[in-house]
Amino acid sequence: MTKVYKTSTRPALDNVSVEMGKGEFVFLIGPSGSGKSTFLRLLLREEVPSKGRVYVSNFDVAKMARRRVPRLRQSIGCVFQDFRLLPTKTVAENVAFALEVIGKPRHTIQKVVPEVLQLVGLDGKADRMPTELSGGEQQRVAIARAFVNRPLVLIADEPTGNLDPDTSQDIMLLLERINRTGTTVLMATHDHSIVDSMRRRVVELDHGKVIRDDARGVYGVGR
């Protein structure tokens, strides 16, 4: 697929073709401006490609009707560098919010929220406010929120960007655990050590082109 933004002459993504299988763990790396964010936005139908197609599971993302986009997004979980928690809601409420707004019944929410909080290692902190938590804990809440609806794909955009190395390592262990449940994990990152230590598939973008796709890669070859 190719994506050219209206305000730019150079394509943000230039004839990129990548296929990721169900249950894979993939790093998306590359310098700022290489097209990582555009890649993720196309998967979420935040943008539509200028040319080419995007498929997520059975969704023909670029072609689907707007009213079906929520269905697509319900099958993708998202985690960001800046956590994006709601400061006025408790940990449990933040997680529950993701289910409330897609109309899940209350009894379901009451059952699954504690489960997922336990999964991410936050049992006992359900009633804390996000500001009372460390960065690592906040990111766990964000991951819990992204995973609580059991998405097919978890997209993580620099999830460790604001965290120290030890905490980052913990977050990676959590993402690995989620990956083992069969969820595809796609993580955009700049973090060399993490990519190097995990030895997972690495897709590298540069100037909108895929310049590397290694099945068990490291961050920089010969850097």
Next chain:
Amino acid sequence: MRASFVFSEVITGLRRNITMTVAMILTTAISLGLLGGGLLIVRMIDKMQLIYSDKVQVMVSLTDDISANDKNCSTSICADLQRQLQGSSNVETVTFQNRDQSFQRFQQLFQAEPELLRLTRPESLPATLQVKLTDPSKADALVKAFTGKPGVKTVDDQGVFLQRFFGILDSVRYATFLIALVQAAAAVLLISNTIQVSAFTRRVEVGIMRLVGATRWYTQLPFLIEAVVAGIIGSILGIVGLGAAKVFFLDSALSGPIASGVLPRLDLLDVVAISPILVGVAAVISAITGYVTLRLYVRL
């Protein structure tokens, strides 16, 4: 759709933005109060037309010497006039009212104006022949035919005065509607602005909602309901204001004409009767404004 979720979002939204919400409610209230005022005038005109339609008469005032001397239309001039009037087409009844009766009627009409009553002597009022017409709108011919006849001082078609009076009421009504319209425009802009501010202050929430796959209804409904709730509160305030204006201002200002039967009485029931219209208008306008704003200015 979970009602409790939407409801709590609406409450938070209205509270977070309290100054804008109050401004929006007050503007809506004034606009709808004025609209209600206009509607009340329309009702008043309707009532008056009912009251007057069978009362409108052509009044033939008689000259001073007849007025002074003829107590029961027994002079030949007066009797002739009465006979001629009765013989004319379009005339239903003719009643003679002598000077004393005219004065009594005058006293009854202007009991609220004691100065006027003190200054008026029976001698300044003429005796009259009151002509009731089959079709009051065709009074012209009769007025023309009897003006200038012996014994006749003036011939007045009350319908003309009434039309003039209704004309004044009409312009008051139009002015009220016009101000209401200007206020409504201000209210619409405020509603639109409030929604934009509201959406901006909640952009993180809305962003998350979009991301986790909330439908358009879920993301937009709280904003829409917020606008509609504020609109409805505004309209209720407007209605309360109208009721208060009626009780504390109109009732005393118009007590005279109402007591003498010149003006129809406006009941609180009239205010109640127009309130569903006001609430409905408020709800529909704020909903449309909200919807259009969300479509045009807010990316949800």
